[in-house]
Amino acid sequence: MSNLFRSKFKFKNGVGPASMDFRRQTRLIEWALRLFLGGTFIFSSWHKIVSPDQFATILYGYAVFPHPSINILAIVVPFVELVCGISLITGLLKRSGLLLINAMLAGFIFLISFNLIRGHEFDCGCFSLGETKGTWTSIWLLVRDLVMLGAGIYLFRLFDKKDRG
Amino acid sequence: MIFKRDIPGCFFILIICLMLSLGVNALSPNGIALRGQWNPDQGVVMAGANKAHAVDVMQINNPFKVKRLVESGPAVVVDVRRPDMYELGHIPGALNFPLDDFEEDEKALLSKITPEDEIIVYCASVTCHDSHTFATRLVEMGFTHVAVYAGGFAEWEAMGFDVAVQGADP
Numbered sequence: 001m002s003n004l005f006r007s008k009f010k011f012k013n014g015v016g017p018a019s020m021d022f023r024r025q026t027r028l029i030e031w032a033l034r035l036f037l038g039g040t041f042i043f044s045s046w047h048k049i050v051s052p053d054q055f056a057t058i059l060y061g062y063a064v065f066p067h068p069s070i071n072i073l074a075i076v077v078p079f080v081e082l083v084c085g086i087s088l089i090t091g092l093l094k095r096s097g098l099l100l101i102n103a104m105l106a107g108f109i110f111l112i113s114f115n116l117i118r119g120h121e122f123d124c125g126c127f128s129l130g131e132t133k134g135t136w137t138s139i140w141l142l143v144r145d146l147v148m149l150g151a152g153i154y155l156f157r158l159f160d161k162k163d164r165g
Numbered sequence: 166m167i168f169k170r171d172i173p174g175c176f177f178i179l180i181i182c183l184m185l186s187l188g189v190n191a192l193s194p195n196g197i198a199l200r201g202q203w204n205p206d207q208g209v210v211m212a213g214a215n216k217a218h219a220v221d222v223m224q225i226n227n228p229f230k231v232k233r234l235v236e237s238g239p240a241v242v243v244d245v246r247r248p249d250m251y252e253l254g255h256i257p258g259a260l261n262f263p264l265d266d267f268e269e270d271e272k273a274l275l276s277k278i279t280p281e282d283e284i285i286v287y288c289a290s291v292t293c294h295d296s297h298t299f300a301t302r303l304v305e306m307g308f309t310h311v312a313v314y315a316g317g318f319a320e321w322e323a324m325g326f327d328v329a330v331q332g333a334d335p
Contacts, residue, residue, distance in 0.1 A: 070203055071200055
């Protein structure tokens with residue numbers, strides 16, 4: 001029935017007004033998500049790049065990472081966040097950038113959950129250095145990262161649909 | 166669905182990030198060493214400056230040595246924690262100069278210490294590196310006898326040594 005309706009109202013190029021609206025909406029959503037995720041990662045990388053020593057101390061506070069890896073992670077991870085954010089916003093290697101962003105979010109979710117389960121308090125260090133600790137703060141961080149990961153997965157599916165035409 | 170070209174793209178981004186981050190870290194005055202000191206048994210845990218900007222600061226890991234220096238010697242003890250923490254308890258005779266107020270308090274600090282003094286700096290515990298940052302600044306200013314008490318106030322208190330509270334200092 002709906003196919004019949006669509007075929008009756010097709011334009012010359014085969015795209016109906018509803019479909020055009022849907023495409024425009026999808027494009028808007030895609031851009032909003034790219035700006036949101038990319039901007040968030042660029043913003044969160046900045047203080048870590050400026051103060052790698054403090055970020056390293058925060059990583060130590062997670063009590064998860066092997067000691068020899070802490071400094072290397074504190075040096076490299078902020079730049080991965082920065083470059084992936086830029087890649088997502090500019091569109092250069094945006095699929096790979098988004099994949100890495102989603103992988104990082106999955107990693108953050110694992111780390112926060114792991115520490116919540118074992119009752120270990122830690123500073124997140126996500127957007128500023130020296131954030132308050134506490135169970136509720138960790139739960140809020142977890143929810144925030146889950147929402148961002150959901151947005152990241154949805155955006156990747158949008159990229160997929162677009163690439164397939 | 167992840168395409169075959171996405172994975173090489175990820176590696177490409179990671180390689181770019183690795184080169185960029187190591188380059189910036191080597192050139193930045195805030196750069197850190199590639200390997201930090203994260204073993205609390207060996208002193209203050211910290212990332213440490215990269216070699217180009219490293220300043221050697223002596224650390225005292227033995228609380229009894231600190232106690233001896235505090236009780237017998239002319240050592241000036243500096244507590245770099247926040248004033249509210251200092252007021253709750255500190256090493257007897259310690260001066261309070263929080264790291265955050267270093268620039269504002271510099272004149273007052275210089276009126277109480279001279280480059281010839283033996284200075285012991287401490288903060289909250291072995292995981293706090295404010296004492297190390299503070300001591301580094303003193304060394305850069307020309308103070309030569311500066312040491313960090315690695316265990317900080319947490320260790321001093323845990324050892325059962327005398328603790329002074331604000332207003333109770335002689």
